[in-house]
Amino acid sequence: MPEPFVLNLVYYQPCIPPNTGNAIRIAANTGAHLHLIEPLGFTMTDQQVKRAGLDYHEMAHVTVHPDLPTAWAALQPERVFAFSARAEKFYTDVEYRSGDVLLFGPEPTGLPDEVLADPQVTEQLRIPMLPDRRSMNLANATSVALYEAWRQHGFPGAI
Known part of the structure; x- marks a missing residue:
């Protein structure tokens, strides 16, 4: 049996509880693991997180880490893709592999420069948008x- 993707x-x-609640739902529906790096702009018991995550909290794999080095130690990632509106390379120009890390920054600022420069970051990627959009x-x-990333692998495990 092949390893899961x-x-x-x-x-x-x-910072924004409903976005994290939605990410919990996304993780539950795709089998992704969600890792949250503290400090969080809310508590995991926040009603907005629970409301946005609906009843998917029990189906999602979510880990809260006190800081980025602790997350890297736990994940031991081979590849980390940091998403930034300032990156040159499109997210579609990557052949994703199981175990890859997709790193996203807080709203509204995005990833700070020191995180983008972290030696664990393999590459910075962007999602195209119209000009003059943040x-x-x-x-x-x-x-x-x-x-x-899931599409590239044929949506394994999906119905």
Whole structure:
């Protein structure tokens, strides 16, 4: 039996509870693992997180890490793709592999320069947008990137 295709979603210091709740739902529906890097702009018991995640909290694999080095130690990633509106390479120009990390920054600032320069980051990627736009909604950007990676592998395990 082939190994499952699993991606790791890392949210660095997320601020908006409904986006994290939506990410919990995305993770549950795709088999991705969601990793949250503290400090969080909310508590995991926040009603907005629970409401956005609906009844998917029990089906999702979510881990909260106190900081990025602790997350890297736990994940031991081979490849980390940091998403930034300033990156040159499109997210569709990557051949994703199981175990890859998709790293997203907080709303509304995105990943800080020191995280983008982290030696664990393999490459910076962007999702194209029209000119003069700052960013996409965090949960939407996660969905766009995650589903591209899953699509490349034929949506294993999906119905």
